[in-house]
Amino acid sequence: MSATQRLQQHPLVVQAQNKAGYYVNQLDKELTKYPVLNNFEQRTQIPKVYTVLGGLFLVVILHTFNALAAPISNLVGWGLPAYLSFKAIESPSPHDDIQWLTYWVVFGFFNFLESFALRLVLYYVPWYFAFKSAFIVWLQLPGVRGAQITYLNVLKPVLANISSQSRVVAPATTNAEPSHE
Numbered sequence: 001m002s003a004t005q006r007l008q009q010h011p012l013v014v015q016a017q018n019k020a021g022y023y024v025n026q027l028d029k030e031l032t033k034y035p036v037l038n039n040f041e042q043r044t045q046i047p048k049v050y051t052v053l054g055g056l057f058l059v060v061i062l063h064t065f066n067a068l069a070a071p072i073s074n075l076v077g078w079g080l081p082a083y084l085s086f087k088a089i090e091s092p093s094p095h096d097d098i099q100w101l102t103y104w105v106v107f108g109f110f111n112f113l114e115s116f117a118l119r120l121v122l123y124y125v126p127w128y129f130a131f132k133s134a135f136i137v138w139l140q141l142p143g144v145r146g147a148q149i150t151y152l153n154v155l156k157p158v159l160a161n162i163s164s165q166s167r168v169v170a171p172a173t174t175n176a177e178p179s180h181e
Contacts, residue, residue, distance in 0.1 A: 024049050059133065068137075069129035077107055077136040084140075096142075103139055103147040109155055 006116040007013060009048040028049045031037050044051075062072050081103055089098035114121070115131075122128055 029054070060130070064127075064130070073129040073136070075135045076133045077111075081107070081140055099142055099145075099147070102151050105138070106139055106147045106150045106155060 028047070031048045031052060034048075037051065040046075040051060041048045059072060059076065062068060081100065084096075085100040085104070088100045091097075125131065135146075138144060139150065140146070
């Protein structure tokens with residue numbers, strides 16, 4: 001038996017292959033929910049799991065070795081959410097409307113803050129756009145509800161505080177109105 005065959009039959013390698021196969025099957029089940037990926041798989045005969053994993057790998061490579069990291073990060077934050085927002089507007093269910101409206105509020109607020117501090121952040125945080133893209137994907141995933149978590153725990157308290165401060169009315173004076181004699 002060759003060294004390659006012994007390595008392929010090693011219990012750790014077999015266990016890793018089984019675990020990877022399990023996760024690929026789980027991902028395939030999740031991706032079946034998206035008709036666009038199913039149609040792409042039928043037309044190209046490329047499994048949708050490989051398409052998605054290849055796309056993710058491409059994004060990672062482009063973030064790592066490319067000066068286009070910022071535009072790619074913004075595309076990740078805009079492309080699919082724009083399409084899914086369009087689909088949500090056209091659907092009768094209000095649940096997807098809430099998901100995407102909340103996403104756009106959080107995404108817009110995040111981009112607003114980023115516009116003030118981007119140079120400072122880029123100086124201190126290596127691979128910033130890779131982290132930003134991962135954060136944006138987390139915001140988008142309906143299963144984890146990242147946008148809603150961020151809205152409820154960060155934005156809502158801040159906006160409520162700003163709103164309550166803007167409603168403060170100057171105290172009424174106790175002086176009687178001056179007479180106009």
